């Protein structure tokens with residue numbers, strides 16, 4: 001039994017009444033682990049065939065599977081191909097039970113390290129826009145890496161506060177996910193550090209949570225929905241926050257979340273959902289969906305995100321003005337013709353997703369895809385670009401089995417011996433899924449894998 005704060009246990013007794021004993025017992029039991037197929041790259045069924053340690057599906061997310069606590073899926077080369085994301089099973093309910101559809105404009109306001117954003121990315125299927133944000137610059141870097149690894153092409157990754165985001169995106173989004181910073185009570189079993197910071201976070205979080213909802217309300221289109229979630233049990237960070245918000249905003253209503261698989265309603269808020277560890281295989285979570293009343297103007301037909309062409313920022317170039325080095329690289333090595341809104345700045349080529357102006361100083365970590373850079377008259381593709389391609393997009397590919405020692409060497413940054421291969425650029429893949437590229441010369445493959453992503 002962990003050293004749980006006495007006040008926390010007292011509050012849980014009041015909250016759960018007869019169920020408290022069952023709840024308390026879960027602290028002596030093992031936590032559950034799960035992962036989610038990245039359906040931008042692989043179907044859930046095909047992933048199950050490739051990973052023989054997967055167990056039963058996570059019932060509230062159609063991409064999720066449980067796996068055994070002794071497995072280390074992050075060590076597999078298939079993970080480095082962006083085929084799955086390891087995520088706490090209850091956390092999968094947030095996007096799993098939402099109705100995000102291709103073409104929507106979605107904001108993930110508190111997104112790092114990106115578990116929900118990756119899930120939103122797969123639901124959008126590359127259509128529409130994902131604006132994904134975290135206020136912490138260090139955590140936003142982890143978010144950037146995950147968006148790159150999982151091959152999400154339609155994301156604008158930002159590192160801003162809610163005030164500045166709302167000034168730039170009034171009445172803009174179809175869905176806003178507020179996976180709010182919280183006191184983390186639901187994760188005490190998983191992460192004991194949260195117990196240490198609990199006294200502080202439980203006092204500070206409600207003010208931030210209500211402000212995040214206030215700003216989200218202003219960024220939402222009429223008919224749009226806010227998906228509010230926390231991983232804490234406390235009513236003061238869940239139902240109380242929602243009630244406070246609804247009292248101030250009569251133009252919002254609660255949307256009912258279906259209660260299957262052990263999910264239960266909120267306290268005096270049947271429409272919301274509570275996930276308790278004594279009712280299901282996962283940690284503690286709260287989830288609530290609120291809708292802005294009014295004419296439904298979602299999924300309006302303008303291409304992607306563009307508000308008006310007048311607001312389009314400057315500096316875009318057409319395909320025919322792309323640097324010769326890129327066009328030569330594409331012609332020689334790829335089977336694709338890249339189209340889009342391009343920028344070429346400081347020898348770096350970008351294919352952007354969000355083309356409107358944002359206020360000066362707005363912190364953008366990535367807008368769409370960083371394609372690569374021109375270095376000494378050669379085009380060097382970026383890791384992100386590679387992760388957005390399929391192995392069939394490369395003219396030449398070297399493929400390895402998941403258990404081959406060569407793919408591990410590649411992921412560690414080593415040069416590979418490749419007898420019988422002609423010189424030139426190669427996509428490098430595992431079981432047919434790209435992990436990177438290399439340049440062959442004299443039967444050796446110079447490693448092009450991102451140095452910062454190397455397997456240790």
Ligand SMILES: C[S@@+](CC[C@H](N)C(=O)[O-])C[C@H]1O[C@@H](n2cnc3c(N)ncnc32)[C@H](O)[C@@H]1O
Pocket residue numbers: 109110111112113114115116117133134135136139160161162179180181182208
């Ligand atoms: C529960 S975690 C998010 C987990 C994430 N949604 C996921 O699924 O991987 C909450 C995040 O909120 C961020 N945060 C805290 N205050 C914020 C604010 N005012 N605006 C945006 N993000 C904030 C924290 O840095 C933290 O990364």
